[in-house]
Amino acid sequence: MQSLLVVKNLTKKHPSGGASHLFKELNMEVRLKDSIAIQGPSGHGKSTLLRVLASLEGDHSDCLALHGRSVSAWGPCEWRKKVCYVPQQPALVPGTIEDNLTLVSKLHHRKFDQKLAAKLIDEVGLGELDWSQDAAALSGGQKQRIQLVRSMLLESDILLLDEVSSALDAQSKLAVEATLKKWREDKGVALIWVTHEQDQAKRVANRFWYLENGVLTSDTIEKDGHLPPQDEAVSTGGEM
Numbered sequence: 001m002q003s004l005l006v007v008k009n010l011t012k013k014h015p016s017g018g019a020s021h022l023f024k025e026l027n028m029e030v031r032l033k034d035s036i037a038i039q040g041p042s043g044h045g046k047s048t049l050l051r052v053l054a055s056l057e058g059d060h061s062d063c064l065a066l067h068g069r070s071v072s073a074w075g076p077c078e079w080r081k082k083v084c085y086v087p088q089q090p091a092l093v094p095g096t097i098e099d100n101l102t103l104v105s106k107l108h109h110r111k112f113d114q115k116l117a118a119k120l121i122d123e124v125g126l127g128e129l130d131w132s133q134d135a136a137a138l139s140g141g142q143k144q145r146i147q148l149v150r151s152m153l154l155e156s157d158i159l160l161l162d163e164v165s166s167a168l169d170a171q172s173k174l175a176v177e178a179t180l181k182k183w184r185e186d187k188g189v190a191l192i193w194v195t196h197e198q199d200q201a202k203r204v205a206n207r208f209w210y211l212e213n214g215v216l217t218s219d220t221i222e223k224d225g226h227l228p229p230q231d232e233a234v235s236t237g238g239e240m
């Protein structure tokens, strides 16, 4: 399977300072259509790892390559369009739902694909919403889904999903999972999910990573009928 993102010797010091590392010398590869669940104890750096992969924290250009090009070769803004981080806490802009959905096209001077936006909104279970409604008045779970659809409209190569269904009821959670699964199949994107839910990880992922004490290990169980080329998602020498 074709490689999208290659990570080599990625090291991140603990944000609290000192000599300790959140993770050290991580090596991994993300392939086309991968769906990877990252799990591990709270506070061991899962969200930080996603933000680093999205080039939102520190300068790790030498360690990250997308389609064989580093962050600095793409430029950080272009990189973030291609490797999109979706945070757990919705960060909607002031204004209506429509203002939020059209934000990506406005920022990137693209035509807004209303039909696609409406389809995705419907699929995640928000088909009844009036787009002229104030986004601030939405529930936490509705905001999470608006933010997710807004990110999907960027049509990135990789979506980094940081507990993106944590505020949802069981039915809405399944709707979001199904929407993302279809998106991955249709668009060939890769999904990386941070989730604390073992059941969700099993439902959505074909590869499983575990981050603890600075070490990322991979579980080679694979669904979807393909085997990993190597047990490549294994880091070395982590320390806290």
Ligand SMILES: Nc1ncnc2c1ncn2[C@@H]1O[C@H](COP(=O)(O)OP(=O)(O)OP(=O)(O)O)[C@@H](O)[C@H]1O
Pocket: 015, 016, 022, 040, 041, 042, 043, 044, 045, 046, 047, 048, 049
């Ligand atoms: N801005 C920051 N300033 C100081 N420390 C930070 C900052 N961001 C994260 N940390 C610390 O870095 C460590 C890793 O945090 P991170 O949120 O990446 O962990 P996590 O595995 O995603 O946790 P959780 O499962 O609870 O979401 C934690 O000890 C956290 O307190």
